[in-house]
Amino acid sequence: MPRPGARLRLVDVAERAGVSLATASRALAGREGVSEEVADRVRQVSRELGYVANPYARTLAGGASSxxxxxxxxxxxxxxxxxxxxxxxxxxxxxxxxxxxxxxxxxxxxxxxxxxxxxxxxxxxxxxxxxxxxxxxxxxxxxxxxxxxxxxxxxxxxxxxxxxxxxxxxDNEAGGRAIGAHLLGLGHRRIAVAAGTPGLTTVADRLAGVAAALSGHGLSLDGLPVVHSDFTRDGGRVAAERILHHHPDSTAIIALNDAMAIGVLSILRARGIPVPERMSVVGFDDVSVAADLAPSLTTVRLPMxxxxxxxxxxxxxxxxxxxxxxxxxxxxxxxxxxxxxxxx
Amino acid sequence: MPRPGARLRLVDVAERAGVSLATASRALAGREGVSEEVADRVRQVSRELGYVANPYARTLAGGASSxxxxxxxxxxxxxxxxxxxxxxxxxxxxxxxxxxxxxxxxxxxxxxxxxxxxxxxxxxxxxxxxxxxxxxxxxxxxxxxxxxxxxxxxxxxxxxxxxxxxxxxxDNEAGGRAIGAHLLGLGHRRIAVAAGTPGLTTVADRLAGVAAALSGHGLSLDGLPVVHSDFTRDGGRVAAERILHHHPDSTAIIALNDAMAIGVLSILRARGIPVPERMSVVGFDDVSVAADLAPSLTTVRLPMxxxxxxxxxxxxxxxxxxxxxxxxxxxxxxxxxxxxxxxx
DNA sequence: ATAGAGTACGAAAGCGCTTTCGTAAGCGCT
DNA sequence: AGCGCTTACGAAAGCGCTTTCGTACTCTAT
Structure with a gap:
């Protein structure tokens, strides 16, 4: 019988169902070696009593951790x-x-x-x-x-x-290509990239996509400013400032994720540079707030x-x-x- | 001796340190009944071997779950x-x-x-x-x-x-008061509230603060539109639309959290209503993106x-x-x- | 020297489960 | 009737730890 004030254990269920501990365990785990009839009874009792297995005991005994x-x-x-x-x-x-x-x-x-x-x-x-x-x-x-x-x-x-x-x-590369194509289609040629933390494969992949799109138009990333900082809003700010300082004639900034794009936008706003009239900005990821920024952010949607x-x-x-x-x-x-x- | 390919157990540590299982357990748990010298040795060995206790065993044995x-x-x-x-x-x-x-x-x-x-x-x-x-x-x-x-x-x-x-x-109420005071100080009198999910105590508390501030100026929430929806961006949008429809002469909207404020701002932008020139908007919480919205959001900062x-x-x-x-x-x-x- | 108290440690029980092993019952076959 | 085989179940071991209890030893007081 269940001890008062104590946790319900598998033995309690087993007793109530009139079977052994082993059988109860098998029945609830759906393992074979138990007749359908008995298994049903055990499951029924378990449900009635609101039994929840102790995950620690279960895992310790060799069951899969949940x-x-x-x-x-x-x-x-x-x-x-x-x-x-x-x-x-x-x-x-x-x-x-x-x-x-x-x-x-x-x-x-x-x-x-x-x-x-x-x-x-x-x-x-x-x-x-x-x-x-x-x-x-x-x-x-x-x-x-x-x-x-x-x-x-x-x-x-x-x-x-x-x-x-x-x-x-x-497909980070394809995403990068889509961005590149979009900007090129809009007539942008002096494009800067606010890239995330160097050493991340995501950065390399997205960048490669952008490069691929550019090369289709006879352009190359080599000729364009790619500023590495990191994948945060502050990283975006840092990158934007550097881009504006060293390449003030850029007409578009590709941020390799949305967090950076938000940072980029904040710098542009602070500098009074109208987006997209003087500068286009693209992000990557489409985090949910991207649609509610002002201006709302063009970006590559990933279904996170x-x-x-x-x-x-x-x-x-x-x-x-x-x-x-x-x-x-x-x-x-x-x-x-x-x-x-x-x-x- | 540690079995090859197996997890390191407390016994392994105990053996290496030349003590019993019980002593090793006590030493690592910092329990008393172990001489400083032995305890140090056990801790030393444990560190060397990179021992990490099995939390399942520990919890099962009656230790505090971690x-x-x-x-x-x-x-x-x-x-x-x-x-x-x-x-x-x-x-x-x-x-x-x-x-x-x-x-x-x-x-x-x-x-x-x-x-x-x-x-x-x-x-x-x-x-x-x-x-x-x-x-x-x-x-x-x-x-x-x-x-x-x-x-x-x-x-x-x-x-x-x-x-x-x-x-x-x-102090949600004080936060609400601060918002109310701020808007009143700016001369706003026709203030609408985009309130969150009804039935949440947070909503009631923040609202009470706003009401308290208003009453200091001889105003009351009863005379003002308080639109309940829920604490999300979409909730903010719904509330904003209702406010604009039923109370187009409002000059300020208090959103009871930032998510709603973001929704409110998006509607105002879509309608071409300039913020803050024609409509002021306040949020609550100061989520990190609040500073990077356009316009940046006035809000009550909570240190989440x-x-x-x-x-x-x-x-x-x-x-x-x-x-x-x-x-x-x-x-x-x-x-x-x-x-x-x-x-x- | 000896009793009593305190200290440092080890042996072993037990947490709640899974799983292995053993066994009784039921089956078809010669 | 006797044999092996399968099926359905129970007894018990064991997962790695904490904790209780017991014991040897040391220390102080008499």
Missing amino acids: TVGLIVHQIDDPYFSEIASGVIEVAAEEGLLVQIAHSGRDPENELRQLRHLIAQQVGIILIAGSGYDDQRVEGEARSELAAFQRAGGRVAVIGRHALGVDAVVP PEMGRMALTLALKPRSTRPRRRPTGHTLVVRDSTGPAPAR | TVGLIVHQIDDPYFSEIASGVIEVAAEEGLLVQIAHSGRDPENELRQLRHLIAQQVGIILIAGSGYDDQRVEGEARSELAAFQRAGGRVAVIGRHALGVDAVVP PEMGRMALTLALKPRSTRPRRRPTGHTLVVRDSTGPAPAR
């Missing part, structure tokens, strides 16, 4: 919080819990967080955010993840693809919540032999921050 | 993601893990998430977001939390104060990350007998979205 570890650069960056939102949604449906860890955009720290999550025995690991150029760190992360998978862990990454695991990746959902869904499905890759759609969303290049 | 459950309305709302960011920061310092659950602004669901977290044996529960007027739900949540605390759980809430537990609360940090710190400290309450500062940040009331 918690998902999600590593993001920084949760208060909308790009990541929107991804997290999708992950949490699926997790709630599946009865999983989501643990969030910050990597703070630092490869070393990301590795540390990863190891910590593994040590903490999470069952599924999701890593969101760009990969790094740093081969050593990526290599260590890769082997750490491989070991984790060998031990039965599930892994998926979001927005990167260099770790030898299942990945949900936007959907990416989060896909990643967890992917990780949940039995692993195939080779890493799977799920591309995500992307759409150039043209809003008010871009317009025809001003006449000379 | 995971923090954080319930937010919606993680992709900047207000909450900024709070979460603060919580995660402290958690990382303390070696705790943070589990995030969505309540989706629904009292019933919040209760469900709460129960789930408790069933999942988290050690600390943090609930962020407004309380609800619904007495039944609040009562159930309160008794659930009380039971959780009796069982040794730690609890703190952020931005609400009706659950009989430690709370980190902004700090609130998250305080809440976890509070929960971590030994409980006092009575619920503690930590007020958070708030500052009226005057930016470009408010200006003198237009002449009649």
Whole structure:
């Protein structure tokens, strides 16, 4: 009989159902070796009593851990919080819990967080955010993840693809191309790029797309200002100031993510430079506030919540032999921050 | 000796240090009954080997669970993601893990998430977001939390104060007063309020502050339009449209949070109504993008990350007998979205 | 020297579950 | 009737830790 004031245990359910502990466990886990009749009875009793398994005991005993570890650069960056939102949604449906860890955009720290999550025995690991150029760190992360998978862990990454695991990746290059084409189509030729943290693969990919679009028009990135700072609003401000100072005749600024674009816009406003009349601005990601900026931001939409959902869904499905890759759609969303290049 | 390819266990550390399992446990937990010398040796070995305790085993054995459950309305709302960011920061310092659950602004669901977290044996529960007027739900949540605390759980809430537990609360009423005073000082008299979800205590408190400020000038909220929708950008849009339709002569709109203010601004922009020349707009919270909107938003700053940090710190400290309450500062940040009331 | 108190440590129980192993019952076959 | 095989279940081990209890040892007071 359930002890008063105590947590409901599996034995309590088993007793009520008139079966042994082992049978009850099997029945609730859906494992075979239990007759349909008995299994139904156990499930019924469990539901009636409102039984919830103790995840600690379950995991300790060797069952799969039901918690998902999600590593993001920084949760208060909308790009990541929107991804997290999708992950949490699926997790709630599946009865999983989501643990969030910050990597703070630092490869070393990301590795540390990863190891910590593994040590903490999470069952599924999701890593969101760009990969790094740093081969050593990526290599260590890769082997750490491989070991984790060998031990039965599930892994998926979001927005990167260099770790030898299942990945949900936007086509950053195609997005970059779309932006380049859009601006070129509007007559822009003196285009500057506010690029994010150097060393991030995302930066390289998006940049490559822009370069590809330019080369179609006989232009090259080499001749254009590409200012690296980092993927934040302040980074955007820094980049914008440098661009305005060294290349005041630019007619368009491509920010490699929306956070930077917001920073760029704020500098332009402060300087009284009208957007898009004198300067066009493009972002990347389409975080939800992008549509509500003034001027509203032209950007490449990535379905962040959907990416989060896909990643967890992917990780949940039995692993195939080779890493799977799920591309995500992307759409150039043209809003008010871009317009025809001003006449000379 | 550590088995190859296996997780490092406490016994491994104990053996290497030449002590028993019990002593090793005590040493690492900082419990007494171990000589300084032995304790140092154990800690030393533990560090060398890179030992991380298995949290499942630890919790199962009766130790305090090292995971923090954080319930937010919606993680992709900047207000909450900024709070979460603060919580995660402290958690990382303390070696705790943070589990995030969505309540989706629904009292019933919040209760469900709460129960789930408790069933999942988290050690600390943090609930962020407004309380609800619904007495039944609040009562159930309160008794659930009380039971959780009796069982040794730690609890703190952020931005609400009706659950009989430690709370980190902004002075919403004073914030409302500051807004009211600011607008009145600018000469506004026909002020409309875009209020959030009815039934949230936050809405009532902020509204009360505004009312208090008005009454000092012989005005009353009764005579003014207060439009309820919900605490989102879309909610702000709906409210703004209704205000413009029914009270086109308003000269200022108070949005009870920044998300709504962003929605309000987007409608005003779409209608070509200049801010602040024809209409002033105020928000509440000062989410980080507020400063970068155009026009930049006048709002009441709440230190969200700090609130998250305080809440976890509070929960971590030994409980006092009575619920503690930590007020958070708030500052009226005057930016470009408010200006003198237009002449009649 | 000896009793009593205190200190430092080890042995072992137990947290709630999963899983392995053992066994009884039921089946078809010779 | 006797054999092996399968199926449905229970007993018990064990996951890695914390904590209780017991014991050897040291110290102080008589």
